[in-house]
Amino acid sequence: MQRHIDDTQQLDSKTRRKLEDQRRMQFRRAIEERLEARRLDQEIDDYPDLIALNYLASARSARRSARPVG
Template identity: 50%
Template sequence: MAHDHDGSYQPNAKARKQQEKDQRRMEFRRAIESYCDQRQLLREIADYPDLQAVTVWQVSAAISPRNAPQAR
């Protein structure tokens, strides 16, 4: 581990690349989960004819990560 004079961690190039790779993997995973959630919601509302006008864009806005609480 490379430490700066103030004790903060400064990752080397290999650690930084791994961190970037992990970050891209998590973004991809969140996108897949969001897509699955949208499809599930659309399947659930398919039984209600009055909601058939709901589009994927409206569903994605309803479950947008900006609107949803973070579960961490």
């Protein structure tokens, strides 16, 4: 069984801090994206009829734009 080796201990403090900040920001962005997705899902769940209408409208417009001209 292999153990995870932390390479940050071999780096200088400035580089290590930069890498830690990058990981922290990735984690923060992931949390923010997840919260935004949950908020949008809750808003959409309030109007299930609109989801069907928007889907049908987009499908109709896609069919119209796909027709050959002439």
